[in-house]
Amino acid sequence: MKEIFKHENFRSELQKDAILAIMKGNSDVFVSMPTGAGKSLCYQLPTMAKSGIGLVISPLIALINDQLAGLNKLGIPALTINSKLNAAERKRVMLDLKNVSPTTKFLYITPEQAATPTFLDITKSLHKRNLLLYIIVDEAHCVSQWGHDFRPDYLKLGNFRKIFGNVPCIALTATATQNVVNDIISNLSLKRPIAIFKSSCFRSNLFYEVKYKDLLGSPKDEVKDLLEFVRKCLNVKPHGCGIIYCRTRDKCDELAERLTLEGFNVKAYHAGLKNDVRNSVQQDWLDGKVPIITATISFGMGVDKPDVRFVIHWDLPKSMAGYYQESGRAGRDGLKSYCRLYYSIKDKNTLAYLIQSEMNASKNKVYFFLSFYSLNFLILFHCFEVLNKVDNK
Numbered sequence: 001m002k003e004i005f006k007h008e009n010f011r012s013e014l015q016k017d018a019i020l021a022i023m024k025g026n027s028d029v030f031v032s033m034p035t036g037a038g039k040s041l042c043y044q045l046p047t048m049a050k051s052g053i054g055l056v057i058s059p060l061i062a063l064i065n066d067q068l069a070g071l072n073k074l075g076i077p078a079l080t081i082n083s084k085l086n087a088a089e090r091k092r093v094m095l096d097l098k099n100v101s102p103t104t105k106f107l108y109i110t111p112e113q114a115a116t117p118t119f120l121d122i123t124k125s126l127h128k129r130n131l132l133l134y135i136i137v138d139e140a141h142c143v144s145q146w147g148h149d150f151r152p153d154y155l156k157l158g159n160f161r162k163i164f165g166n167v168p169c170i171a172l173t174a175t176a177t178q179n180v181v182n183d184i185i186s187n188l189s190l191k192r193p194i195a196i197f198k199s200s201c202f203r204s205n206l207f208y209e210v211k212y213k214d215l216l217g218s219p220k221d222e223v224k225d226l227l228e229f230v231r232k233c234l235n236v237k238p239h240g241c242g243i244i245y246c247r248t249r250d251k252c253d254e255l256a257e258r259l260t261l262e263g264f265n266v267k268a269y270h271a272g273l274k275n276d277v278r279n280s281v282q283q284d285w286l287d288g289k290v291p292i293i294t295a296t297i298s299f300g301m302g303v304d305k306p307d308v309r310f311v312i313h314w315d316l317p318k319s320m321a322g323y324y325q326e327s328g329r330a331g332r333d334g335l336k337s338y339c340r341l342y343y344s345i346k347d348k349n350t351l352a353y354l355i356q357s358e359m360n361a362s363k364n365k366v367y368f369f370l371s372f373y374s375l376n377f378l379i380l381f382h383c384f385e386v387l388n389k390v391d392n393k
Protein backbone atom coordinates (compact mmCIF):
# COMPACT_ATOMS: atom_id res chain seq x y z
CA MET A 1 0.00 0.00 0.00
CA LYS A 2 2.81 2.39 0.88
CA GLU A 3 5.07 1.54 -2.00
CA ILE A 4 2.59 1.40 -4.82
CA PHE A 5 -0.46 3.36 -3.72
CA LYS A 6 1.47 5.84 -1.53
CA HIS A 7 -1.03 5.58 1.33
CA GLU A 8 0.42 5.58 4.84
CA ASN A 9 -2.55 3.88 6.51
CA PHE A 10 -5.83 2.24 5.77
CA ARG A 11 -8.54 4.82 5.54
CA SER A 12 -10.70 2.96 8.01
CA GLU A 13 -11.00 -0.35 9.83
CA LEU A 14 -13.65 -1.22 7.30
CA GLN A 15 -11.29 -0.70 4.40
CA LYS A 16 -8.69 -2.87 6.12
CA ASP A 17 -11.23 -5.64 6.81
CA ALA A 18 -12.47 -5.59 3.23
CA ILE A 19 -8.92 -5.76 1.87
CA LEU A 20 -7.98 -8.66 4.15
CA ALA A 21 -11.12 -10.61 3.24
CA ILE A 22 -10.53 -10.12 -0.48
CA MET A 23 -6.86 -10.96 -0.03
CA LYS A 24 -7.78 -14.43 1.28
CA GLY A 25 -9.25 -15.09 -2.15
CA ASN A 26 -11.41 -18.03 -1.13
CA SER A 27 -14.85 -16.47 -1.19
CA ASP A 28 -17.05 -13.88 -2.79
CA VAL A 29 -16.99 -10.54 -1.01
CA PHE A 30 -19.62 -7.84 -0.92
CA VAL A 31 -18.28 -4.40 -0.06
CA SER A 32 -20.67 -1.67 0.89
CA MET A 33 -18.95 1.52 1.95
CA PRO A 34 -19.99 5.17 1.77
CA THR A 35 -19.16 7.33 -1.24
CA GLY A 36 -15.51 8.36 -1.24
CA ALA A 37 -14.54 5.79 1.41
CA GLY A 38 -11.88 4.18 -0.78
CA LYS A 39 -13.59 1.14 -2.27
CA SER A 40 -11.22 0.92 -5.27
CA LEU A 41 -8.24 0.14 -3.04
CA CYS A 42 -10.19 -2.80 -1.58
CA TYR A 43 -9.75 -4.75 -4.80
CA GLN A 44 -6.71 -2.99 -6.25
CA LEU A 45 -4.37 -3.77 -3.37
CA PRO A 46 -5.13 -7.54 -3.21
CA THR A 47 -4.80 -7.79 -7.01
CA MET A 48 -1.40 -6.09 -6.87
CA ALA A 49 -0.27 -8.43 -4.11
CA LYS A 50 -0.84 -11.56 -6.21
CA SER A 51 0.02 -12.76 -9.66
CA GLY A 52 -2.83 -12.68 -12.13
CA ILE A 53 -5.34 -10.22 -13.48
CA GLY A 54 -8.24 -8.43 -11.85
CA LEU A 55 -11.16 -8.17 -14.26
CA VAL A 56 -13.18 -5.08 -13.40
CA ILE A 57 -16.68 -4.46 -14.73
CA SER A 58 -17.63 -0.83 -14.60
CA PRO A 59 -20.75 0.88 -15.99
CA LEU A 60 -19.25 3.77 -17.96
CA ILE A 61 -16.32 4.19 -20.33
CA ALA A 62 -15.63 7.62 -18.79
CA LEU A 63 -15.40 5.99 -15.38
CA ILE A 64 -13.07 3.32 -16.76
CA ASN A 65 -10.83 5.97 -18.29
CA ASP A 66 -10.58 7.78 -14.95
CA GLN A 67 -9.57 4.56 -13.19
CA LEU A 68 -7.00 3.75 -15.90
CA ALA A 69 -5.50 7.23 -15.68
CA GLY A 70 -5.19 6.90 -11.89
CA LEU A 71 -3.59 3.44 -12.05
CA ASN A 72 -1.25 4.30 -14.92
CA LYS A 73 -0.10 7.35 -12.99
CA LEU A 74 0.99 4.96 -10.24
CA GLY A 75 2.83 2.86 -12.82
CA ILE A 76 0.28 0.03 -12.70
CA PRO A 77 -0.45 -1.60 -16.04
CA ALA A 78 -4.19 -1.34 -16.49
CA LEU A 79 -5.99 -1.70 -19.79
CA THR A 80 -9.48 -1.70 -21.19
CA ILE A 81 -11.40 -3.38 -23.95
CA ASN A 82 -14.41 -1.40 -25.01
CA SER A 83 -16.37 -0.32 -28.05
CA LYS A 84 -14.43 2.97 -28.30
CA LEU A 85 -11.02 1.32 -28.91
CA ASN A 86 -9.65 1.43 -32.44
CA ALA A 87 -8.42 -1.75 -34.14
CA ALA A 88 -4.74 -1.16 -33.29
CA GLU A 89 -5.43 -0.51 -29.60
CA ARG A 90 -7.67 -3.56 -29.36
CA LYS A 91 -5.00 -5.72 -31.01
CA ARG A 92 -2.38 -4.50 -28.52
CA VAL A 93 -4.56 -5.47 -25.55
CA MET A 94 -5.46 -8.85 -27.08
CA LEU A 95 -1.83 -9.67 -27.78
CA ASP A 96 -0.87 -8.93 -24.20
CA LEU A 97 -3.69 -11.05 -22.81
CA LYS A 98 -2.70 -13.97 -25.04
CA ASN A 99 0.88 -13.75 -23.82
CA VAL A 100 2.15 -16.50 -21.47
CA SER A 101 2.75 -13.85 -18.82
CA PRO A 102 0.64 -10.80 -19.61
CA THR A 103 1.84 -7.47 -18.22
CA THR A 104 -1.76 -6.34 -17.58
CA LYS A 105 -2.79 -6.29 -13.91
CA PHE A 106 -6.24 -4.78 -14.35
CA LEU A 107 -8.58 -5.23 -17.26
CA TYR A 108 -11.55 -2.87 -17.21
CA ILE A 109 -14.64 -3.60 -19.27
CA THR A 110 -18.26 -2.54 -19.52
CA PRO A 111 -21.05 -5.08 -18.89
CA GLU A 112 -21.90 -4.98 -22.62
CA GLN A 113 -18.37 -6.17 -23.41
CA ALA A 114 -18.65 -9.08 -20.97
CA ALA A 115 -21.60 -10.37 -22.98
CA THR A 116 -19.69 -10.64 -26.30
CA PRO A 117 -18.50 -14.10 -27.47
CA THR A 118 -14.99 -12.80 -28.24
CA PHE A 119 -14.57 -11.49 -24.75
CA LEU A 120 -15.92 -14.69 -23.27
CA ASP A 121 -13.23 -16.62 -25.19
CA ILE A 122 -10.47 -14.37 -23.84
CA THR A 123 -11.73 -14.72 -20.29
CA LYS A 124 -11.98 -18.49 -20.66
CA SER A 125 -8.40 -18.59 -21.90
CA LEU A 126 -7.20 -16.47 -18.93
CA HIS A 127 -9.14 -18.68 -16.57
CA LYS A 128 -7.67 -21.86 -18.07
CA ARG A 129 -4.19 -20.44 -17.52
CA ASN A 130 -5.01 -19.58 -13.88
CA LEU A 131 -4.62 -15.90 -14.61
CA LEU A 132 -8.10 -14.74 -13.65
CA LEU A 133 -7.71 -13.57 -10.05
CA TYR A 134 -10.95 -11.76 -9.32
CA ILE A 135 -14.15 -10.75 -11.09
CA ILE A 136 -14.84 -7.30 -9.70
CA VAL A 137 -18.20 -5.63 -10.18
CA ASP A 138 -17.90 -1.94 -9.44
CA GLU A 139 -21.02 0.19 -8.84
CA ALA A 140 -22.80 -3.11 -8.23
CA HIS A 141 -26.11 -1.39 -7.44
CA CYS A 142 -26.53 -1.08 -11.24
CA VAL A 143 -27.58 -4.75 -11.14
CA SER A 144 -30.66 -3.90 -9.12
CA GLN A 145 -33.92 -2.45 -10.36
CA TRP A 146 -34.19 -0.83 -6.94
CA GLY A 147 -30.91 0.98 -7.53
CA HIS A 148 -30.93 4.48 -8.99
CA ASP A 149 -28.64 3.59 -11.89
CA PHE A 150 -30.22 0.32 -13.00
CA ARG A 151 -28.51 -1.06 -16.12
CA PRO A 152 -30.16 -4.10 -17.77
CA ASP A 153 -26.76 -5.23 -19.09
CA TYR A 154 -25.60 -5.73 -15.53
CA LEU A 155 -28.16 -8.54 -15.24
CA LYS A 156 -26.23 -10.59 -17.81
CA LEU A 157 -23.25 -10.59 -15.44
CA GLY A 158 -24.95 -13.31 -13.39
CA ASN A 159 -24.43 -15.80 -16.23
CA PHE A 160 -20.92 -14.54 -16.93
CA ARG A 161 -20.03 -14.98 -13.30
CA LYS A 162 -21.49 -18.52 -13.22
CA ILE A 163 -19.13 -19.63 -16.02
CA PHE A 164 -16.17 -18.73 -13.83
CA GLY A 165 -17.75 -19.96 -10.63
CA ASN A 166 -14.54 -20.68 -8.74
CA VAL A 167 -13.10 -17.19 -9.28
CA PRO A 168 -13.97 -14.93 -6.33
CA CYS A 169 -16.44 -12.22 -7.23
CA ILE A 170 -16.11 -8.86 -5.52
CA ALA A 171 -19.14 -6.58 -5.59
CA LEU A 172 -18.72 -2.95 -4.54
CA THR A 173 -21.31 -0.27 -3.99
CA ALA A 174 -22.17 2.73 -1.87
CA THR A 175 -25.89 2.14 -2.17
CA ALA A 176 -26.96 -0.73 -0.04
CA THR A 177 -30.58 -0.67 0.95
CA GLN A 178 -31.80 -4.16 1.77
CA ASN A 179 -33.58 -4.51 -1.58
CA VAL A 180 -30.43 -3.58 -3.47
CA VAL A 181 -28.25 -5.91 -1.38
CA ASN A 182 -30.63 -8.83 -2.02
CA ASP A 183 -30.67 -8.13 -5.75
CA ILE A 184 -26.88 -7.88 -5.95
CA ILE A 185 -26.38 -11.18 -4.15
CA SER A 186 -28.96 -13.05 -6.20
CA ASN A 187 -28.40 -11.41 -9.62
CA LEU A 188 -24.63 -11.80 -9.46
CA SER A 189 -25.02 -15.31 -8.05
CA LEU A 190 -22.70 -14.50 -5.18
CA LYS A 191 -22.01 -17.70 -3.29
CA ARG A 192 -22.66 -17.08 0.38
CA PRO A 193 -20.45 -13.99 0.45
CA ILE A 194 -18.89 -14.62 3.84
CA ALA A 195 -18.02 -11.02 4.34
CA ILE A 196 -20.74 -8.45 3.95
CA PHE A 197 -19.43 -5.08 4.97
CA LYS A 198 -22.02 -2.58 5.84
CA SER A 199 -21.43 0.76 7.31
CA SER A 200 -23.47 3.79 7.96
CA CYS A 201 -23.94 6.15 5.05
CA PHE A 202 -23.34 9.01 7.46
CA ARG A 203 -20.62 11.44 6.39
CA SER A 204 -19.81 13.67 9.32
CA ASN A 205 -18.03 16.33 7.24
CA LEU A 206 -21.07 17.03 5.04
CA PHE A 207 -23.53 19.71 6.12
CA TYR A 208 -27.00 19.21 4.70
CA GLU A 209 -29.55 21.95 4.35
CA VAL A 210 -32.93 22.38 2.66
CA LYS A 211 -34.03 25.80 1.43
CA TYR A 212 -37.70 26.40 0.64
CA LYS A 213 -37.81 28.30 -2.64
CA ASP A 214 -41.40 29.32 -1.92
CA LEU A 215 -40.30 31.21 1.18
CA LEU A 216 -37.55 33.10 -0.62
CA GLY A 217 -39.88 35.33 -2.67
CA SER A 218 -39.68 35.85 -6.42
CA PRO A 219 -37.54 33.72 -8.79
CA LYS A 220 -35.09 36.62 -8.72
CA ASP A 221 -34.75 36.26 -4.94
CA GLU A 222 -34.24 32.52 -5.30
CA VAL A 223 -31.31 33.09 -7.65
CA LYS A 224 -29.97 35.79 -5.32
CA ASP A 225 -29.99 33.28 -2.47
CA LEU A 226 -28.15 30.77 -4.64
CA LEU A 227 -25.52 33.33 -5.65
CA GLU A 228 -24.89 34.27 -2.02
CA PHE A 229 -24.47 30.64 -1.08
CA VAL A 230 -22.09 29.91 -3.95
CA ARG A 231 -20.01 32.95 -3.05
CA LYS A 232 -19.83 31.82 0.58
CA CYS A 233 -18.83 28.28 -0.37
CA LEU A 234 -16.11 29.47 -2.71
CA ASN A 235 -14.62 31.47 0.15
CA VAL A 236 -14.39 28.44 2.44
CA LYS A 237 -10.78 27.48 3.03
CA PRO A 238 -9.10 25.47 1.65
CA HIS A 239 -10.65 26.69 -1.58
CA GLY A 240 -12.36 24.15 -3.74
CA CYS A 241 -15.05 23.81 -6.31
CA GLY A 242 -18.71 22.91 -6.62
CA ILE A 243 -21.49 21.28 -8.57
CA ILE A 244 -24.99 22.67 -9.13
CA TYR A 245 -27.40 19.97 -10.25
CA CYS A 246 -30.40 20.96 -12.38
CA ARG A 247 -33.04 18.68 -13.83
CA THR A 248 -33.04 19.97 -17.40
CA ARG A 249 -30.41 20.98 -19.92
CA ASP A 250 -32.03 24.38 -20.37
CA LYS A 251 -31.82 25.09 -16.66
CA CYS A 252 -28.11 24.18 -16.67
CA ASP A 253 -27.45 26.62 -19.52
CA GLU A 254 -29.64 29.31 -18.01
CA LEU A 255 -28.02 29.11 -14.59
CA ALA A 256 -24.50 28.98 -16.03
CA GLU A 257 -25.27 32.14 -18.01
CA ARG A 258 -26.68 33.87 -14.95
CA LEU A 259 -23.68 32.97 -12.80
CA THR A 260 -21.29 34.08 -15.54
CA LEU A 261 -23.05 37.46 -15.64
CA GLU A 262 -22.39 37.73 -11.91
CA GLY A 263 -18.68 37.17 -12.51
CA PHE A 264 -18.40 33.48 -11.62
CA ASN A 265 -16.23 31.11 -13.64
CA VAL A 266 -18.78 28.48 -14.55
CA LYS A 267 -19.66 26.04 -17.34
CA ALA A 268 -22.68 23.87 -18.11
CA TYR A 269 -22.51 20.10 -18.60
CA HIS A 270 -25.29 17.98 -20.07
CA ALA A 271 -26.08 15.36 -22.69
CA GLY A 272 -27.09 18.05 -25.20
CA LEU A 273 -23.47 19.08 -25.68
CA LYS A 274 -21.19 17.44 -28.21
CA ASN A 275 -18.95 14.75 -26.73
CA ASP A 276 -15.73 16.72 -27.09
CA VAL A 277 -17.28 19.84 -25.52
CA ARG A 278 -18.64 17.79 -22.64
CA ASN A 279 -15.31 16.09 -22.05
CA SER A 280 -13.46 19.38 -22.09
CA VAL A 281 -15.94 20.94 -19.62
CA GLN A 282 -15.41 17.98 -17.28
CA GLN A 283 -11.63 18.17 -17.71
CA ASP A 284 -11.55 21.93 -17.02
CA TRP A 285 -13.52 21.35 -13.85
CA LEU A 286 -11.31 18.42 -12.79
CA ASP A 287 -8.18 20.52 -13.42
CA GLY A 288 -9.62 23.35 -11.33
CA LYS A 289 -9.67 25.75 -14.29
CA VAL A 290 -13.44 26.16 -13.97
CA PRO A 291 -14.53 25.80 -10.35
CA ILE A 292 -18.29 25.61 -10.87
CA ILE A 293 -20.26 23.27 -13.04
CA THR A 294 -24.01 23.37 -13.60
CA ALA A 295 -25.00 19.87 -14.59
CA THR A 296 -27.71 17.32 -15.10
CA ILE A 297 -27.31 14.03 -13.25
CA SER A 298 -25.41 12.65 -16.25
CA PHE A 299 -22.41 14.32 -14.60
CA GLY A 300 -20.41 12.89 -11.81
CA MET A 301 -20.59 9.12 -11.63
CA GLY A 302 -17.13 8.00 -10.59
CA VAL A 303 -15.79 11.54 -10.50
CA ASP A 304 -13.20 11.45 -7.77
CA LYS A 305 -12.37 15.07 -7.03
CA PRO A 306 -11.38 15.50 -3.42
CA ASP A 307 -12.04 19.24 -2.98
CA VAL A 308 -15.69 19.58 -3.95
CA ARG A 309 -16.78 22.06 -1.27
CA PHE A 310 -20.43 22.24 -2.26
CA VAL A 311 -23.13 20.32 -4.10
CA ILE A 312 -26.32 22.23 -4.74
CA HIS A 313 -29.54 20.72 -6.03
CA TRP A 314 -31.38 23.55 -7.74
CA ASP A 315 -34.18 21.09 -8.51
CA LEU A 316 -35.43 18.21 -6.44
CA PRO A 317 -33.55 14.96 -7.10
CA LYS A 318 -35.60 12.01 -8.32
CA SER A 319 -34.80 9.58 -5.54
CA MET A 320 -33.23 9.42 -2.13
CA ALA A 321 -30.51 7.02 -3.29
CA GLY A 322 -29.73 9.32 -6.22
CA TYR A 323 -29.50 12.29 -3.86
CA TYR A 324 -27.10 10.40 -1.62
CA GLN A 325 -24.81 9.59 -4.57
CA GLU A 326 -24.91 13.10 -6.02
CA SER A 327 -24.45 15.03 -2.78
CA GLY A 328 -21.86 12.43 -1.72
CA ARG A 329 -19.49 13.88 -4.30
CA ALA A 330 -18.82 16.70 -1.85
CA GLY A 331 -15.99 16.59 0.67
CA ARG A 332 -14.22 13.44 -0.41
CA ASP A 333 -11.06 14.84 1.20
CA GLY A 334 -12.86 14.59 4.55
CA LEU A 335 -13.04 18.39 4.99
CA LYS A 336 -16.16 20.40 5.82
CA SER A 337 -18.38 20.67 2.76
CA TYR A 338 -21.93 21.81 2.07
CA CYS A 339 -24.92 20.21 0.43
CA ARG A 340 -27.92 22.40 -0.17
CA LEU A 341 -31.21 21.38 -1.69
CA TYR A 342 -33.70 23.94 -3.00
CA TYR A 343 -37.26 22.69 -2.54
CA SER A 344 -40.53 23.96 -3.91
CA ILE A 345 -44.05 22.55 -3.99
CA LYS A 346 -44.25 23.17 -7.75
CA ASP A 347 -41.05 21.21 -8.27
CA LYS A 348 -42.31 18.38 -6.09
CA ASN A 349 -45.55 18.21 -8.07
CA THR A 350 -43.69 18.15 -11.41
CA LEU A 351 -41.50 15.36 -10.15
CA ALA A 352 -44.44 13.39 -8.76
CA TYR A 353 -46.14 13.74 -12.15
CA LEU A 354 -43.00 12.52 -13.98
CA ILE A 355 -42.60 9.53 -11.68
CA GLN A 356 -46.31 8.68 -12.05
CA SER A 357 -46.07 8.88 -15.86
CA GLU A 358 -43.02 6.62 -15.83
CA MET A 359 -44.87 4.12 -13.67
CA ASN A 360 -47.90 4.23 -15.97
CA ALA A 361 -45.65 3.79 -19.01
CA SER A 362 -44.07 0.67 -17.55
CA LYS A 363 -47.52 -0.64 -16.56
CA ASN A 364 -48.69 -0.03 -20.16
CA LYS A 365 -45.67 -1.93 -21.42
CA VAL A 366 -46.69 -4.91 -19.27
CA TYR A 367 -50.30 -4.68 -20.56
CA PHE A 368 -49.01 -4.50 -24.12
CA PHE A 369 -46.91 -7.62 -23.70
CA LEU A 370 -49.71 -9.44 -21.92
CA SER A 371 -52.21 -8.60 -24.65
CA PHE A 372 -49.63 -9.40 -27.33
CA TYR A 373 -49.00 -12.83 -25.83
CA SER A 374 -52.70 -13.46 -25.15
CA LEU A 375 -53.41 -12.68 -28.79
CA ASN A 376 -50.71 -15.11 -29.88
CA PHE A 377 -52.15 -17.78 -27.63
CA LEU A 378 -55.63 -17.20 -29.07
CA ILE A 379 -54.31 -17.53 -32.62
CA LEU A 380 -52.40 -20.64 -31.63
CA PHE A 381 -55.47 -22.21 -30.03
CA HIS A 382 -57.49 -21.35 -33.09
CA CYS A 383 -54.89 -23.09 -35.30
CA PHE A 384 -54.99 -26.16 -33.07
CA GLU A 385 -58.77 -26.22 -33.33
CA VAL A 386 -58.65 -25.95 -37.12
CA LEU A 387 -55.96 -28.63 -37.34
CA ASN A 388 -57.98 -30.83 -35.03
CA LYS A 389 -61.04 -30.49 -37.23
CA VAL A 390 -59.00 -31.23 -40.36
CA ASP A 391 -57.48 -34.22 -38.59
CA ASN A 392 -60.89 -35.51 -37.53
CA LYS A 393 -62.23 -35.15 -41.03
Ligand SMILES: Nc1ncnc2c1ncn2[C@@H]1O[C@H](COP(=O)(O)OP(=O)(O)OP(=O)(O)O)[C@@H](O)[C@H]1O
Pocket (backbone or CB within 6 Å): 007, 008, 009, 010, 011, 012, 033, 034, 035, 036, 037, 038, 039, 040, 041, 173, 174, 302, 304, 306, 332
Ligand atom coordinates in the same frame (compact mmCIF):
# COMPACT_ATOMS: atom_id res chain seq x y z
N1 LIG B 1 -5.96 4.31 2.68
C1 LIG B 1 -6.12 5.47 2.05
N2 LIG B 1 -5.45 6.57 2.46
C2 LIG B 1 -5.61 7.76 1.84
N3 LIG B 1 -6.41 7.96 0.78
C3 LIG B 1 -7.11 6.91 0.33
C4 LIG B 1 -7.00 5.60 0.91
N4 LIG B 1 -7.80 4.77 0.24
C5 LIG B 1 -8.37 5.49 -0.74
N5 LIG B 1 -7.95 6.77 -0.69
C6 LIG B 1 -8.37 7.89 -1.60
O1 LIG B 1 -9.75 8.16 -1.37
C7 LIG B 1 -10.35 8.66 -2.57
C8 LIG B 1 -11.67 7.96 -2.82
O2 LIG B 1 -11.43 6.62 -3.15
P1 LIG B 1 -12.37 5.82 -4.16
O3 LIG B 1 -12.49 6.55 -5.44
O4 LIG B 1 -11.91 4.44 -4.19
O5 LIG B 1 -13.77 5.96 -3.40
P2 LIG B 1 -15.08 5.14 -3.59
O6 LIG B 1 -15.37 4.50 -2.30
O7 LIG B 1 -14.96 4.26 -4.79
O8 LIG B 1 -16.17 6.26 -3.86
P3 LIG B 1 -17.45 6.27 -4.86
O9 LIG B 1 -18.45 5.29 -4.35
O10 LIG B 1 -17.99 7.66 -4.75
O11 LIG B 1 -16.94 5.96 -6.24
C9 LIG B 1 -9.31 8.46 -3.67
O12 LIG B 1 -8.74 9.69 -3.98
C10 LIG B 1 -8.30 7.51 -3.06
O13 LIG B 1 -6.99 7.71 -3.57
